Amino acid sequence: MRPLTEPESPAPSYPDHWEADIVLRDGGTARLRPITAADADRLVSFFERVSEESKYYRFFAPYPRLSARDVHRFTHHDYVDRVGLAATVGGEFIATVRYDRIDERGRAASGDADSAEVAFLVEDAHQGRGLASSLLEHIAACARERGIRRFAAEVLPANNKMIKVFTDAGYSQRRSFADGSVHLTLDLEPTAASLEVMQAREQRAEARSVGRLLAPASVAVVGVGRRPGGAGRTVVERLREGGFTGTVHAVNNALPEDATELGGAPAHRRIADIPEPVDLAVLAVPADQLPGVVGECGEHGVRGLVVLATEHSAERQRSLVQLARAHGMRLIGPGAFGIINTDPAVRLNASPGPYLPRRGPIGLFTQSAAIGIAVLEELDQCGAGLSDFVSAGDRADVSGNDLLQHWYEDEHTSVALMYLESLGNPRKFTRLARRAALAGRPVVVVRGGRHSGGAPPRGHTVPVGHTPHATVSALLRQAGVVEAETVTDLVDTGLLLARQPLPPGDRVAVVGNAESLGLVAHDACRAHHLEPLPPRGLGPAARPEDFRAAVAEALADAGCDAVLVTAIPTVTEDSTAGPGRAEHVAALSEALRAAVADAGVGKPVLVAHLALDGLATELATHGIPAYPSAERAVRALGQAARHAGWVRTAGDSGRVPEFDDLDAPVATAVLNAALVGRPAPRGPADAAAGAVELPAADTQALLGAYGITVVPTLPAPDEDAARLAARRLGYPVALKTTAPHLRHRPDLGGVRLGLSSEEELVRAYTELAGQLGDPADLLPVVQPMAARGVDTVVRASTDPLTGAVLSFGLAGPASELLGDMAHRLLPVTDRGASELIRSIGAAPMLFGWRGAQPVDTAALEELLTRLGRLLDDHPQIAAVDLEPVVVASRGVHVLGAAVRAAPPPPRSGYGPRRLPTY
Structure with a gap:
């Protein structure tokens, strides 16, 4: 990789956001940072520690020492067309990488050229620690930030380690052989393969x-x-x-x-x-x-x-x-x-x-x-x-x-x-x-x-x-x-979870010698969404062998998914602790162990006991958990059953639907126009800075580009404007206030529906102003009437730490006060959208509750997946609020929409591996 000559340039601004701490393959750490003019002595010292063979691989010729011109070239960068990074330990260089922007003929370039030559040098004592791979990830991120889309590298055929660094990176690449060297070209856009490689390396290094x-x-x-x-x-x-x-x-x-x-x-x-x-x-x-x-x-x-x-x-x-x-x-x-x-x-x-x-x-x-x-x-x-x-x-x-x-x-x-x-x-x-x-x-x-x-x-x-x-x-x-x-x-x-298998379902057999404790367990199962089977009471005088037989019978039952044993001291025992009690505890423990061992089925068995000191310790040796109350045992079983349900379905998370009518360029143009002049945040701390709310027309254009139609809304600051708006939209219409203290609160009287004539509209306008105040404060609007249905709310927001989240619930103060909202991380699959609308407490309202007509949940799910695609494709969107969204028997109608946009921070998971700094 022969050195390039480059023109002089003014002293550049130091890009401190490129600094990073990394974990290496052996678990050690190193500091990555841009090389500066003050690093001349460090560079010379580093070069002297590198073997002649490594220098030959780097420069394709013997290169025993760096000249003064070399030192100047390798320590003076503009951080745009020429960038150098160093990995340091204890302040000393242990590896370096640099890129130089080049044109299509391989000459030093600047401006619009989107290729660069890249070269590495790793001190021999630190080779094999994954330094070159980490340096490639970071220098690629720097290059992408500076508009470079591909790297070119020349490598001697004998330099197998360096060739492997490039080929294992996961980027799309091309390889050719000419003039005694291997020529590699890497496209720097992250791919699924490159992200998988980074995450696998991250896992191994951090572990x-x-x-x-x-x-x-x-x-x-x-x-x-x-x-x-x-x-x-x-x-x-x-x-x-x-x-x-x-x-x-x-x-x-x-x-x-x-x-x-x-x-x-x-x-x-x-x-x-x-x-x-x-x-x-x-x-x-x-x-x-x-x-x-x-x-x-x-x-x-x-x-x-x-x-x-x-x-x-x-x-x-x-x-x-x-x-x-x-x-x-x-x-x-x-x-x-x-x-x-x-x-x-x-x-x-x-x-x-x-x-x-x-x-x-x-x-x-x-x-x-x-x-x-x-x-x-x-x-x-x-x-x-x-x-x-x-x-x-x-x-x-x-x-x-x-x-x-x-x-x-x-x-x-x-x-x-x-x-x-x-x-x-x-x-x-x-x-x-x-x-x-x-x-x-x-x-x-x-x-x-x-x-x-x-x-x-x-x-x-x-x-x-x-x-x-x-x-x-x-x-x-x-x-x-x-x-x-x-x-x-x-x-x-x-x-x-540590001692027992996951339950294959939620059906629980309660086996015990105390009817009252069994009833407590039965009620607890109901409270934790488990299905208690008919009780298997053994009576207060039950012996350990009775427990063994009953537990074995329950485990053999194909309609049983878990067994909860409830146990109290038998009526034949001494009421005080003594040898008899200890013998009973040991015998009961052995009986339960034998029942589980004989059954050999993947169903959990757990015990709730009262006044049987030592039983938990005895059972622990057999891997059977024991709890001092039925409520605690059932709560743990409920957690295990929910997790088991997640495991059964997690492998099939659905697919992200493809839509033929999406117009991503239009959406990008709307967002870019809204964010002109607003700098990108450096990190999560200032990600919210510069957020802007889109005007109504831009909001409709943005959502419309992804097939989400917003019902038209026209302002009505006075009666004349209301009449003109209704004529444009066509009767029947709705008149509503958009004042912040009344918005989305139809219970306060700020909405008039089904106005079918001008007379009705004027009457409603007069009533609205008379009851609620000056139209200048009420901010009335006119909309065409939508079909009747269930009012819902769909929201999406992007948190710089959590990522984009889609939320759904029924509209109205009751759902909001009760916190009856469901949430989903992006991307939203078809299955995810289906689960989202079914996971709120008020979900029956969508499916014909108390004889009502079921609504078009398929259209609602499509809306959710379209909105998910919009946010996933455009990280500039900070928040979307669709309220209300009326889900009718056929179709959905978005009656209100608001969008906030902000320059996005770098996407977590797409950048190079680095340790967090707080």
Whole structure:
């Protein structure tokens, strides 16, 4: 790839939005940034570390050193026609990439030329870490932003690694061979294949980065006191007591010269004094010491950090994360409780927690330390085991998304439990959770702060979207996330999903020895949309073998999908705990185990019991969850049944309909005209800036381009204007006010329908003004009458974090007050539209409720899919409000429409891989 000459240009503006932190293939991190004129010495030093072979591959000839002209050329860019990026660790270059705009003959060009030559150089010690692939993604994004549509590259045939980087990227490409080199041309428009490649690489890299944190061979605890007590000393003791299989080092900068040990671990004054590599450092130092300690860890080559200290300053959090990532480290915290890995080959308890939990299939992530402690204790009391646990505190770096990447490929984790106080990237979270659920690893989430106005807790630096929490819940359900209401619900549901198969349906057999407890279970089933079968009462004197027979019979019943066992002490037992009670508990546990084992069917069995101490622990050894109340057991079963229903249908999400009458160029022209002069936002924080509401004519043109017709509306500021409007539209007409305080409130008398003559119109106009006020305030309009039907509302909005969401409900204050709206993420498929209109509580109104004529739901579904296509094709649309939409027996009629447009931020998921910065 021979260097090009380029003309001089004025000093350009530095594009700081191109800076990014990335995770590499081995789980380490690097910093990407544009190369500047101040990087001359770094570039020379980097070039000297590169082998002669790598230089030959880059320049097609021996190139032992860079000349002064080379250094100037490779460090001076205009960031339009000539761009250079560097990957750095610890401030030093480890890889570079550059593009130069070229014309059709391969000469340096500018202006309208849409091709560029691209070239890479990776330091040999860092080859194989995925640097070139990441650099290609980022330089391609820079090029697209500057109007470049394709890359050209010349590669020597022997440079197989570089050829593979290009061919594996997923872009459309062409290849030829001439003059002893391979000539590659890549079209830079993202394709389904390139997006899939990026997501697969992202998954592997982020999973590996978490895996490095959870399975260290050596741990250093910084800030270990000389006396018992204190977080650092406690962590050292927990590591040793838990049987950590690696080495532990204690660090105390005030350590006496003659001290060699702290808490039973080798002691050092500085982390630099540790005579071996350190994989993980747990920082138990005050917040003001963190920057210095993080820098020392980076210099020593530490691979990951757990920060126990709390740091509420968002700016200082960002500085810590930048410092850690600059040295190739991931960071858990600040304010973390710690991390746990129960793998027998690791046995890591890097937390103040009192013991290493038993091994099991549950992965746990929490932001709150207190919630983490509570869940760990609850799981232990239930006899449940963990695969691993991360308490991330303010999660300034490592987040729940990273853990989902890890658990997706962890064969020892079958269910993920998560307590989240904020969702930094909801769109990515739902994508990862959906993929995990489809792979048989359900994700159970309880969200803190759902009713606190949406503000994250103090110290959390994540961006906050504007999507209401009820909408977020609907989107989580759409992605297959099991959302729990409480922490207790989180544990209960997790136990069932981890230990038992999903129910094939919602029919529940209740088997027990207490009629009253069975009735409670029956009512609870109804409340959670389960179908209780006729009770199978065993009587108060039932023996364990009676339970075994009844459970076996229920499991063998083809009309039964799950079995709930309700148990209380039998009347023949001693009323106080003793040997007899313990023997009965053991016998009952064994009977239930045998019944499940003998049946061998994929149906869940769970137990609700009262006053049978020890039964939950006994059953846990057999994988049967037990609950201290029927309500808790049924709630967990209801969650499992809903998730099972999602799994059964998730593989067939429908198709996005194709329409022959869409006119995308017209829609684009309308939006471009509305947004002239409004700059694109740099990110989610200012995505709403510059939004504009389209005039009525533009709104009608935009919607009409996608086959959505808005019933014409003419203003009627006075009686004469009303008469003229009615003549133009034709009788019968409707007269309505559009004043904000009366709009969409027909119950307040602001609407007059079925006006069939001029006399009726004038009378209605006079009444309207007399009852409600001055026409100048009422803003009356005239519309032609639409067919009678059911009034509905269709809305769509784009949140920079959540993405575009389509919402549907019946029009009117009742639905709005009750929150009876359904929501769907784009794109909207035919099946998605059908489910959307059927998922509101008032859906029977559409299907002939109480003898009314059913309405045209097929036309309504078509409207929803057309609107979904409009938003999916045009991210400039910030919001659409169609109200009311009258669904008649034949067709739909959009009586009101409003559209807001704004320059869109870059689409999440379409850009290069990068770690979030908050």
